[in-house]
Amino acid sequence: MSADDVSKEQVLILHDGDLTETVRMLAAAKAIRAHHRTARITLLTGPEFEGMLKHCIYFNAVEPSLRDVAKKGFFERMKLARASHFDVVYDLGSGEAGQKLKGAMRFSRARWIRAVPEPNDPGHPLDIVAGKLGAAGLGKTHYSLGEAPGPEADWIDFVARRSRTLEPAYFGLQNAYVLFAPAGDEVKPAYRWPKERWASLAHQMLQRGIEPAIVGGPSAREIGRYIAHVTPGARDLTGRANLVQLAGLGRRANFAFGEDAGLLHLLVATGAPAVMFHPGEDAPHFRAPRGRHPTLLMHAPTLAQISVAEAVQAMRFAGGFAPAPEAA
Incomplete structure (x- = not known):
C-alpha cells in the first residue's frame, strides 16, 4: 500500500x-x-x-x-x-x-x-x-418492492476492450443471439424446465434468425449437449466460458432465458432482458433478478406447465426481438 x-x-x-x-x-x-x-x-x-x-x-x-x-x-x-x-x-x-x-x-x-x-x-x-x-x-431508509437500484456489471466493458475472449465472435456468435441459462443437474428435474422445451425454444429462435447459445457450468453440460444435438444450429457453450466471459456475452445478448440460478442474475446485471422460469404456487417477486432491462417472471406449480409459445411471447413482450444492445 x-x-x-x-x-x-x-x-x-x-x-x-x-x-x-x-x-x-x-x-x-x-x-x-x-x-x-x-x-x-x-x-x-x-x-x-x-x-x-x-x-x-x-x-x-x-x-x-x-x-x-x-x-x-x-x-x-x-x-x-x-x-x-x-x-x-x-x-x-x-x-x-x-x-x-x-x-x-x-x-x-x-x-x-x-x-x-x-x-x-x-x-x-x-x-x-x-x-x-x-x-x-x-440514502433512503426504506425502499418499496423494486425501488432500489439493481446490480450493474457494465464495468465488464472495460475488460472487453483489453481481451477479445469476451467478445461474442470469440465463441462463434456473429449475429443476433439469445442465451439459455438452464439449471444444472444439481437441481431436481421436477424444478427444471424440461429439456425438450429448451430444444423446442432453440428451434423457435433459429426460425426467427436468432442463434441460441446454451451457457452454464459443468453441471449444465448434459442439457447443453442435448439441446445442441436435437437442434442443429444451437451452440453449446456449457463449461467453456468463465464468469467474466459470460458477463461479456450477456452485455451483447438480445435476451436471456433461465431458471432461478446465479448465472441468470449475472446476465441480467450485464444488461440483458430476461425471462426467469420458477416453479411453485407463488410468484418469486422476492427472488427476481434486477437490471437495467425487465425480467419477466414465469411461474407454475411445475415448470412443464409453461409452454414454448408462452416463453416466446414473454420474450417478445420484454423486447427480446429488438436489436441487441451495443456495449460501450
Whole structure:
C-alpha cells in the first residue's frame, strides 16, 4: 500500500456468498463507492468469484482470504484488526467468518455497519440492503418492492476492450443471439424446465434468425449437449466460458432465458432482458433478478406447465426481438 493510500479513508467490505448473492452485493458496493468516492475500498471475500470481482471498479483491492482470516486464533485476529487502519467496515453478508472478525474489530477504531437481510425481513434482498445502508447514512431508509437500484456489471466493458475472449465472435456468435441459462443437474428435474422445451425454444429462435447459445457450468453440460444435438444450429457453450466471459456475452445478448440460478442474475446485471422460469404456487417477486432491462417472471406449480409459445411471447413482450444492445 502506497503512502497516498494510507492517507485515504480506508473502507473494508465483507461478503461471502453464492453467485446470486455476489451479484446482488454489487448493488450495495456501488452505493458504498458513491458514498466514499475517494476512499480505498478493499473487498474481503471467499475465493470462488475472485476472478470476476477483481475487475470490478468499485474495489481498489479484492482479497479472497476471508475464511482463512476467520480461522486464525482470536488474539491473532485482534492484532490484525488493530493494524488494519480501516475506518469503516461494511458487512454485506459474511456469515460466521464475519462475526469472528467483528469480535476482533472491537479493538480497532473501525465503524461497523451491518447491511444484511435478516430471516424475518420482508421484501426483496436488494431493497432491504439498500434500506439498511440508508439507515447508515447512504440514502433512503426504506425502499418499496423494486425501488432500489439493481446490480450493474457494465464495468465488464472495460475488460472487453483489453481481451477479445469476451467478445461474442470469440465463441462463434456473429449475429443476433439469445442465451439459455438452464439449471444444472444439481437441481431436481421436477424444478427444471424440461429439456425438450429448451430444444423446442432453440428451434423457435433459429426460425426467427436468432442463434441460441446454451451457457452454464459443468453441471449444465448434459442439457447443453442435448439441446445442441436435437437442434442443429444451437451452440453449446456449457463449461467453456468463465464468469467474466459470460458477463461479456450477456452485455451483447438480445435476451436471456433461465431458471432461478446465479448465472441468470449475472446476465441480467450485464444488461440483458430476461425471462426467469420458477416453479411453485407463488410468484418469486422476492427472488427476481434486477437490471437495467425487465425480467419477466414465469411461474407454475411445475415448470412443464409453461409452454414454448408462452416463453416466446414473454420474450417478445420484454423486447427480446429488438436489436441487441451495443456495449460501450
